[in-house]
Amino acid sequence: MSELDRLQAVLGDATKAGVYHMPQTAPEPLLRAAEANGFAVFRIDLAAAQDKAGMLDIVGKTMHFPEWFGHNLDALADCLNDFAWQPAEGYFVLLERCDGIHGRAEADFVATLQVFEQAADEWREQDIPFWCFVEMQADGINWLPDVE
Numbered sequence: 001m002s003e004l005d006r007l008q009a010v011l012g013d014a015t016k017a018g019v020y021h022m023p024q025t026a027p028e029p030l031l032r033a034a035e036a037n038g039f040a041v042f043r044i045d046l047a048a049a050q051d052k053a054g055m056l057d058i059v060g061k062t063m064h065f066p067e068w069f070g071h072n073l074d075a076l077a078d079c080l081n082d083f084a085w086q087p088a089e090g091y092f093v094l095l096e097r098c099d100g101i102h103g104r105a106e107a108d109f110v111a112t113l114q115v116f117e118q119a120a121d122e123w124r125e126q127d128i129p130f131w132c133f134v135e136m137q138a139d140g141i142n143w144l145p146d147v148e
Contacts, residue, residue: 007033011092014129018120019113022135027094030133038089039129047097052108055101059112063093073115080119080130090129098136 001009010016011033023030027043034041044062049055056076060069064086065079083091093116102109116132123130 003029004033004036008036011039011090011129011131012037014090014124014127017090017124017129017131019117019132019134022094022133027096027133027135031092031094034090034092034131037129039092039131040083040086040088040090041092041094043094043096045096046101049101049104051101051105052112055105055108055112073111076112077115077118080115081122091123091131093130093132094135095132096135098134102136 007029011030031041031043042063044059046055046058049058053071056071056073059065059076060071060079063079066085069075069079098109113132113134120130120132
């Protein structure tokens, strides 16, 4: 079995989907596997986020949220749980360069990750994979699991 096939199988399993620490490898193999599975793929660079408002603005713009997105955690949950404007076989979110926002607004960052985890739980009930990978160098998210 090729690495792409293995990753496609892992990502295709909705029962394992959730929020994970990004492996210390290049993200391209995971991105290729997600695209091969027919997932909507979102690469969200949070390096410029200075606070919760900035983080939610970047997430909303990158994920092409509808105009009604209210830039708060409830609105984030609403958008992540209803991708009517972005139908796909599954969803793959890569939150890149998160060290800065984690350091500047740790509680807001953790609360945002919890919203992503709740969305994964909701999609899992519909047997649709929803993956979120968090790329950070710091140890501040050591509670997140690594994907196998």
